[in-house]
Every structure is written in C-alpha cells, then in structure tokens.
Amino acid sequence: MTDRDDESPPHALLENTPSALVLKVGVFLHLTAPEIEALDALDTREFGLAKGQDLAVEGDDIRSTYVVIEGWLGRYRMLEDGRRQIISFALPGDILNLDGALVTDYVYSVMALTDTVVCAVAAEAVIEVTQEHPRLGAAISWMGARERTLLAEQIVRVGRRSAYERVAHLILELLYRLHLVHEAEKRSYELPLTQEVLGDSLGLSLVHVNRTLRRLRKEGLVRLEGNSLSIDDVDRLAEIAEFDPAYLRHEHIPDAAEKAINDPT
Amino acid sequence: MTDRDDESPPHALLENTPSALVLKVGVFLHLTAPEIEALDALDTREFGLAKGQDLAVEGDDIRSTYVVIEGWLGRYRMLEDGRRQIISFALPGDILNLDGALVTDYVYSVMALTDTVVCAVAAEAVIEVTQEHPRLGAAISWMGARERTLLAEQIVRVGRRSAYERVAHLILELLYRLHLVHEAEKRSYELPLTQEVLGDSLGLSLVHVNRTLRRLRKEGLVRLEGNSLSIDDVDRLAEIAEFDPAYLRHEHIPDAAEKAINDPT
DNA sequence: CGTAGAGTTGAGTGTATTCAACTCGGGTGG
DNA sequence: CCACCCGAGTTGAATACACTCAACTCTACG
Numbered sequence: 064m065t066d067r068d069d070e071s072p073p074h075a076l077l078e079n080t081p082s083a084l085v086l087k088v089g090v091f092l093h094l095t096a097p098e099i100e101a102l103d104a105l106d107t108r109e110f111g112l113a114k115g116q117d118l119a120v121e122g123d124d125i126r127s128t129y130v131v132i133e134g135w136l137g138r139y140r141m142l143e144d145g146r147r148q149i150i151s152f153a154l155p156g157d158i159l160n161l162d163g164a165l166v167t168d169y170v171y172s173v174m175a176l177t178d179t180v181v182c183a184v185a186a187e188a189v190i191e192v193t194q195e196h197p198r199l200g201a202a203i204s205w206m207g208a209r210e211r212t213l214l215a216e217q218i219v220r221v222g223r224r225s226a227y228e229r230v231a232h233l234i235l236e237l238l239y240r241l242h243l244v245h246e247a248e249k250r251s252y253e254l255p256l257t258q259e260v261l262g263d264s265l266g267l268s269l270v271h272v273n274r275t276l277r278r279l280r281k282e283g284l285v286r287l288e289g290n291s292l293s294i295d296d297v298d299r300l301a302e303i304a305e306f307d308p309a310y311l312r313h314e315h316i317p318d319a320a321e322k323a324i325n326d327p328t
Numbered sequence: 329m330t331d332r333d334d335e336s337p338p339h340a341l342l343e344n345t346p347s348a349l350v351l352k353v354g355v356f357l358h359l360t361a362p363e364i365e366a367l368d369a370l371d372t373r374e375f376g377l378a379k380g381q382d383l384a385v386e387g388d389d390i391r392s393t394y395v396v397i398e399g400w401l402g403r404y405r406m407l408e409d410g411r412r413q414i415i416s417f418a419l420p421g422d423i424l425n426l427d428g429a430l431v432t433d434y435v436y437s438v439m440a441l442t443d444t445v446v447c448a449v450a451a452e453a454v455i456e457v458t459q460e461h462p463r464l465g466a467a468i469s470w471m472g473a474r475e476r477t478l479l480a481e482q483i484v485r486v487g488r489r490s491a492y493e494r495v496a497h498l499i500l501e502l503l504y505r506l507h508l509v510h511e512a513e514k515r516s517y518e519l520p521l522t523q524e525v526l527g528d529s530l531g532l533s534l535v536h537v538n539r540t541l542r543r544l545r546k547e548g549l550v551r552l553e554g555n556s557l558s559i560d561d562v563d564r565l566a567e568i569a570e571f572d573p574a575y576l577r578h579e580h581i582p583d584a585a586e587k588a589i590n591d592p593t
Numbered sequence: 594c595g596t597a598g599a600g601t602t603g604a605g606t607g608t609a610t611t612c613a614a615c616t617c618g619g620g621t622g623g
Numbered sequence: 624c625c626a627c628c629c630g631a632g633t634t635g636a637a638t639a640c641a642c643t644c645a646a647c648t649c650t651a652c653g
Contacts, residue, residue: 138480140480142570148484148487148488161473162470170477170572171480187585187587188588190466191588194466195462197460197462200458200462200465200466200469201455201458201459203469204465204468207469207473208426208472210476211472211475215405215416215436215479217483218415221483221486222531223405223407223411223528224407225640226640257599257600258600263488266486266488268642268643269599269600270641270642271640271642273600273601273602274602277601277602305407305408310435323459324456324459491608522630522631523632532609534631534632535609535610535611535612535634536608536609538632538633539609539634542634596651597652598650599650599651600648601648602645602647603646604643604644605642605643606641606642606643607642607643608640608641609638609639609641610638611636611637612636612637613635613637614633614635615633615634615635616631617631617633618630619628620627621628622627622628623624623626
C-alpha cells in the first residue's frame with residue numbers, strides 16, 4: 064500500500080445523483096469529472112423484472128449491458144433433458160453482459176431469481192465511451208477479471224468439493240459479496256433462493272441440498288429462518304469449506320495498475 | 329454481416345516478423361500500423377518450461393502476461409488434502425494472465441502440462457499501451473469475454489453432466505479449440521494429457537476417466553493410440569455431449585462492435 | 594377451503610470413489 | 624545386458640456419496 068490521498072470522498076466532483084454505472088465504477092477507480100460526465104451521458108433505461116422472468120434467453124442477440132439495482136439474477140444453461148446449471152449469481156451492484164457488444168449470440172440465459180430492478184445501457188455505447196476514456200476501458204477489463212475469478216472459484220467448488228463443503232463455501236461467498244455492497248449484516252443476510260436454485264448452482268439435487276443444510280443447522284453452524292440466514296460460527300464454516308476470501312478482495316484497482324493507467328508514458 | 333474490405337490481408341502493413349502478441353490480437357482485429365508498432369515495442373521475453381514446472385504458484389504477485397507459443401498449460405487450484413481442480417487449459421496461442429496488472433496476488437497456480445514455450449510481457453506495459461491505443465483495450469476486453477465463456481462452459485460440464493458426457497464434451501472442445509490454431513486435423517489431434525490430468529479437469533477420479541474412455545472406445549466413438557486421439561463419429565459424440573460449438577466461435581470481433589471501436593462518436 | 598410452492602423425510606438405487614493389484618514400456622544404473 | 628524402477632494405464636471389488644422416486648407437511652394466497 065503506497066501513499067495515496069484516500070481522504071477525499073470518491074465522488075467529490077458530483078453535483079447531481081450519479082447513475083448506477085458511475086456508482087459501480089467509482090467503487091474501484093477514482094473518476095475524473097469528464098469521465099463521470101461521459102458515463103452519465105449514456106442512454107440508460109431502468110426497468111423491473113418479476114421473479115422467474117428471463118432477462119435474456121439463450122440465442123438472443125443481446126446488445127445491452129445491465130447494472131443490477133435491486134434483486135438477484137442468475138446466469139444459467141438448460142440441457143435438453145431439463146437439467147439446469149446456474150453459472151453465476153448477479154447481486155445488486157453487479158454488472159451483467161459487460162462487454163455485450165463484443166460477444167454476439169448469447170449462449171446462456173439470465174433469469175430474475177427474485178423481483179429485480181436493472182438498468183440497461185446500450186453495450187455499443189459503453190465501448191464507444193472506452194475509446195474516448197481509456198481508463199474506463201481498463202475498468203471494464205478489471206471487472207471482467209473479477210468475474211473470471213468468481214467463475215474459477217465456482218469451478219473448484221463444483222468440481223472438487225463435497226456437497227457439504229460446497230454449500231458451506233457458497234454461503235460464505237455470498238456473505239462476503241453482499242458485504243461489499245452493504246447488503247449483509249456482519250454474519251447474516253437474506254438468502255432469497257429456493258433449495259432447487261441452490262442445487263442448480265452447486266450441481267446437487269434439491270433433496271441433497273436440503274439434507275446438507277439440515278446437517279449444517281444441526282451442527283450449529285448456520286441458522287435459517289425463512290429467507291434469513293445467519294452464520295453462527297464463521298471461522299468453523301470457513302475451515303470446513305476451506306474458504307479464503309482473497310479471491311473476493313477486489314475493492315479497488317491495485318496501485319501499480321492505477322499508476323499505469325494514469326501516467327501513460 | 330455488413331460490407332467490409334475483407335480483401336486486404338490482415339497484416340499487409342507488416343514488414344518484419346510480428347511478435348506473438350501481434351499475431352494473437354491480429355486474429356480478430358484489423359490492426360493499424362501504429363498499433364502494431366506499439367505492440368512490437370513491448371518488452372517481451374520468451375522462455376521454456378519443462379513438463380510439470382509451475383509458471384506461477386498461488387500467492388505469487390504476478391506482473392506478467394504470457395502468450396503460449398508451444399505446449400499446453402493448466403490453471404489449477406490445490407485443496408489442502410491434495411485434491412486438485414484444473415480450472416482451464418491454455419493451448420498454443422492462448423493468453424494467460426491477460427490483465428495481470430489488475431489482479432494482484434494470484435489465487436491459482438499455473439503448471440506446464442507438457443514442455444512448453446511461453447512469451448512474457450510486462451502486464452503493466454500492456455495496460456499502458458491500451459491507454460494510448462483504446463482499440464487494443466477493447467481487444468483485451470474481448471479476449472477476457474472469450475475466456476469467461478470457456479469458464480462458463482466448464483462449469484456446466486462439471487456441474488450438470490455425467491462422466492460420460494463430460495469426457496465427450498471436453499474431447500470436442502479441445503478439437504475445436506485446436507482447430508482454431510491449426511493444431512488439429514479434421515477429426516484428430518494430439519492429446520498430451522494423462523488420465524489423472526483429465527480427471528482433475530473434469531472433476532472425476534483417474535479410475536473413472538479410464539473406464540469412461542474405454543467405454544467411448546468400445547462404442548467406436550473415439551480411438552486413442554498413445555497420445556493421438558481421433559474421433560470416429562463426431563456427430564454422435566456431439567449428440568452425446570450435447571456439444572454446440574457456438575461458444576467457441578469467436579474468430580473475430582463482431583462487426584457492430586468493431587464499428588463502435590473505429591468510429592467513436 | 595383448495596391449491597400451489599417450498600421444504601422435509603424415508604427407502605432404494607446407482608454412479609463414481611477408493612483401495613488395491615497388475616501390466617506395459619522406457620529409461621537408468623549396476 | 625539385464626534388473627529394476629517409475630510413470631501411466633488397466634481392471635476388480637467393496638464402499639460411499641449423492642440421486643431418484645415418493646409421500647407428506649406447512650404456509651401463503653386466492
């Protein structure tokens with residue numbers, strides 16, 4: 064950690080309410096006034112989706128990037144016989160289809176897992192902005208890298224962990240991710256997912272998720288009342304899951320990189 | 329498909345041998361002379377790794393991006409009790425640690441699965457180049473998106489497919505990926521992986537990989553002599569694996585996006 | 594009051610694992 | 624030159640983890 068003026072509020076330059084995109088990017092990059100302006104000038108459209116509705120379906124030609132304002136979504140893939148795999152969850156503050164303009168025909172679907180509100184931005188406009196403001200391009204690369212890390216962790220979870228470990232690991236990942244966007248208490252949060260959805264994320268059957276959750280409860284590790292989940296022993300749970308939050312610590316672009324971005328030689 | 333002068337050779341401007349990076353990026357973006365110059369000016373260092381050597385180990389502070397010149401590598405994660413999950417394979421032409429400057433402390437390891445030759449580029453220098461040449465930034469985002477697609481597919485494979493389907497699916501993915509870099513025949517290629525490595529990629533035990541491969545052979549779907557694998561019935565294998573190569577078709581940046589990159593309003 | 598969605602539990606099954614032994618080929622050193 | 628060893632593949636037998644099928648509860652909601 065080198066010296067940096069972290070004293071000044073990140074959005075000191077702001078005068079009116081910032082768009083969701085400005086808020087999101089501003090979390091990990093100190094934005095300049097022109098950059099904020101450019102992001103705010105983007106044509107955005109906010110709308111809601113009811114639980115169960117698809118934001119996009121496999122095969123769509125998506126041309127929008129979405130910022131999740133409220134609610135949870137899931138990117139998933141259906142197999143012909145009905146099996147479903149949820150690739151990743153999108154929580155409030157997350158960005159979906161970040162580089163939508165770069166990848167045509169979508170090969171996955173995205174569903175609202177709860178009632179949600181998202182904010183759509185024309186994907187091509189996003190790219191255009193990065194051409195004028197290269198630091199924003201770096202920000203996008205950075206967000207992409209973070210998403211890759213989450214996907215990699217999901218692969219490890221599903222590929223090499225037992226059901227017991229998988230459930231524990233996901234519970235902790237969600238706790239930490241929700242913390243970052245102030246949607247969780249210290250050791251508890253609202254988990255608006257059915258056991259079927261959990262199973263489709265973890266590569267387990269609904270029934271086995273149920274039994275595994277029950278085991279975690281019986282062992283005094285978690286409590287689950289309705290949708291609210293609280294973790295009684297975070298340390299023990301982390302030990303069981305071999306959970307290391309390092310992969311989630313991406314609050315801000317590393318100093319060296321930010322330096323490279325700011326002082327192009 | 330809009331009109332575009334696809335007539336001119338992609339590298340007409342080149343006079344000397346292009347670097348690995350120029351070749352790689354040039355595959356999906358028509359590079360301008362200054363862009364090629366900038367990429368060629370990057371300080372690169374080519375070196376070899378023996379099979380089994382680690383290019384990077386979990387916890388390293390990597391500051392390099394690597395282009396794979398020759399050989400196969402694997403990104404993996406070890407669990408405490410010795411379980412290993414291979415996240416992804418890097419084949420010739422692939423790029424590792426693309427946005428290395430953006431993500432400090434590496435949470436995975438990378439191992440040479442065969443003798444390999446890689447080309448290292450200072451990651452921060454790559455970012456700097458994107459600040460001067462924003463189109464290259466878009467190219468990096470694009471490569472990142474492609475990588476995410478591969479990771480997502482790996483999640484589906486490991487999470488919701490049977491062992492039989494997993495092996496078939498991976499065999500086909502490798503066939504198509506190797507095709508793209510001219511490292512495979514029409515229906516066959518060199519598969520330099522042990523059954524243990526395959527298992528660690530597919531989330532299966534060595535023994536079960538062996539039995540599954542035997543089954544595929546007995547059913548006349550694939551042949552396997554030494555390291556050379558040939559597929560007897562690609563269509564039937566694709567049907568079994570429910571394999572759709574759509575997610576691999578990323579030879580070039582889509583027209584609309586390239587237009588956005590080239591004509592920033 | 595009936596129904597639908599979500600959760601729970603039991604019983605039987607099956608896919609994939611573990612443990613173990615054995616083969617085969619290539620390389621090395623006595 | 625041969626014995627040995629190691630890595631990789633193969634196979635059998637027993638086990639275990641997770642799945643399927645099925646029934647039942649509970650709550651919310653119309």
